[in-house]
Amino acid sequence: MNTLLSRRSFLGTSTMLGAGLAAGSLFAVNLSPTTKKLKVGLIGCGGRGSGALSDFLEACKILGIEGQLVATADAFKANAEGVGKGHGLAADRCYGGYDAYQKVVASDCDFVLMATPPAFRPVHVAAAIEAGKHCFIEKPVAVDPPGARSIIATGKKAAEKGLAIVAGTQRRHTAEYLRNKAMIDAGAIGQIKGGVVQWNGTVPWIATRRNDESDASYITRNWLNFVELSGDHIVEQHVHNLDVAVWFLGRLPVSAEGFGGRARRETGNMFDFFSIDLDFGDGVHIHSQCRQISGTHGNVGEMFTGTEGICYGGGKITGKKVDVAPITSDSGNAYVQEHVDLIRSVLAGKPLNEAKNVAESTLVAIMGRIAAYTGNSVRMADLLQNDKAPLYNFACTPSALDFEKGPVKMPAEVAPVPGDGGKIGVRG
Numbered sequence: 001m002n003t004l005l006s007r008r009s010f011l012g013t014s015t016m017l018g019a020g021l022a023a024g025s026l027f028a029v030n031l032s033p034t035t036k037k038l039k040v041g042l043i044g045c046g047g048r049g050s051g052a053l054s055d056f057l058e059a060c061k062i063l064g065i066e067g068q069l070v071a072t073a074d075a076f077k078a079n080a081e082g083v084g085k086g087h088g089l090a091a092d093r094c095y096g097g098y099d100a101y102q103k104v105v106a107s108d109c110d111f112v113l114m115a116t117p118p119a120f121r122p123v124h125v126a127a128a129i130e131a132g133k134h135c136f137i138e139k140p141v142a143v144d145p146p147g148a149r150s151i152i153a154t155g156k157k158a159a160e161k162g163l164a165i166v167a168g169t170q171r172r173h174t175a176e177y178l179r180n181k182a183m184i185d186a187g188a189i190g191q192i193k194g195g196v197v198q199w200n201g202t203v204p205w206i207a208t209r210r211n212d213e214s215d216a217s218y219i220t221r222n223w224l225n226f227v228e229l230s231g232d233h234i235v236e237q238h239v240h241n242l243d244v245a246v247w248f249l250g251r252l253p254v255s256a257e258g259f260g261g262r263a264r265r266e267t268g269n270m271f272d273f274f275s276i277d278l279d280f281g282d283g284v285h286i287h288s289q290c291r292q293i294s295g296t297h298g299n300v301g302e303m304f305t306g307t308e309g310i311c312y313g314g315g316k317i318t319g320k321k322v323d324v325a326p327i328t329s330d331s332g333n334a335y336v337q338e339h340v341d342l343i344r345s346v347l348a349g350k351p352l353n354e355a356k357n358v359a360e361s362t363l364v365a366i367m368g369r370i371a372a373y374t375g376n377s378v379r380m381a382d383l384l385q386n387d388k389a390p391l392y393n394f395a396c397t398p399s400a401l402d403f404e405k406g407p408v409k410m411p412a413e414v415a416p417v418p419g420d421g422g423k424i425g426v427r428g
């Protein structure tokens with residue numbers, strides 16, 4: 001949902017409620033425009049998890065509400081306790097282990113924030129929605145087609161239950177991107193005919209194996225370098241730019257074809273670079289390009305060429321003059337704004353639901369990865385609809401549930417080789 005539109009509709013709802021009309025069934029849980037305190041739980045207490053928690057609490061402040069952390073969970077208890085301690089949370093409310101998320105969703109929190117490696121997201125979001133919690137889910141939201149479809153199904157369930165799901169694709173909560181999207185919709189650059197989306201940078205980090213460490217512990221700590229946990233960097237990082245392409249074009253690509261490889265990575269089993277042609281049909285192509293190699297040219301952004309102008313992501317836009325409503329932001333920080341939008345939507349009884357958007361963008365990235373790993377042309381319909389297609393049920397292992405059942409076996413630290421006898425799906 002477009003934040004601009006949703007902000008307008010929140011105003012409408014608040015005005016209606018202020019005029020004394022019955023709120024009744026609008027509210028799924030006991031939250032309303034007069035709520036003064038929100039309880040929050042966190043699953044995944046690493047860098048982004050602790051950041052998302054601070055952002056949520058900052059959003060509460062902006063909205064004049066008290067925010068309180070009531071439970072944390074992490075695969076490693078020390079991480080859960082570390083974040084808990086920083087927020088005055090008792091140690092017995094900080095849970096460790098691969099099943100610790102169950103304690104958070106069973107707690108008295110109103111909202112759950114999720115920032116584990118993406119492989120765990122489908123199971124964790126489903127549990128949180130089942131338990132009646134509003135969710136903030138970091139991107140990406142899956143590593144394989146069944147995971148992405150599961151998020152779409154959970155999103156539908158959330159809608160039925162009146163629960164919100166906001167995703168960490170923060171460009172959709174950034175005023176400049178919202179303005180350019182509104183201008184494109186108003187015809188500023190005419191019809192988009194092509195473009196390029198890029199995340200070219202460095203390997204963010206690697207974690208080396210400790211003496212006597214279990215496979216599960218090692219690959220959980222070094223998750224960013226294993227496709228089974230991260231989805232590879234085309235999914236984990238480049239999903240942001242792919243999401244902008246899907247959002248601005250307003251449709252999904254039909255198919256992907258491309259290549260990639262591994263030149264420098266020292267651990268794990270992922271590629272260093274991808275170059276993918278996304279075919280959006282009607283002769284419209286977007287080039288998706290991402291690289292994680294230190295010492296190479298860095299470039300992160302999006303560019304779309306239209307029949308009447310050009311748009312650079314959330315930056316410069318040239319073309320026809322169009323009038324769009326001004327877009328206001330409560331916070332200059334999109335990481336905070338996404339929580340303001342989440343909370344405001346819930347309190348207004350109009351819960352935002354971004355599950356489908358983020359699941360589809362995640363699936364576009366997965367499609368690009370499979371195309372590069374296998375050297376095949378991959379069709380979106382085979383990942384999303386055709387349940388007889390070999391890739392439809394392709395799932396990465398070990399899976400989230402394998403980790404819960406434990407112990408898991410570490411995948412070989414070898415990258416896929418395209419064209420290896422057409423073993424489509426084996427290492428998708």
Ligand SMILES: NC(=O)c1ccc[n+]([C@@H]2O[C@H](COP(=O)([O-])OP(=O)(O)OC[C@H]3O[C@@H](n4cnc5c(N)ncnc54)[C@H](O)[C@@H]3O)[C@@H](O)[C@H]2O)c1
Nearest residue numbers: 044045046047048049074075079115116118120138139168
């Ligand atoms: N929106 C953004 O700009 C942005 C920026 C950074 C990261 N992220 C996303 O946030 C997520 C987390 O990234 P990060 O940088 O915080 O990684 P991180 O490694 O710093 O933190 C991940 C945490 O999750 C924990 N964890 C792993 N498996 C778990 C499980 N099954 N249950 C509970 N906890 C588990 C880890 O122990 C770790 O503490 C990823 O999906 C990443 O793509 C988004």
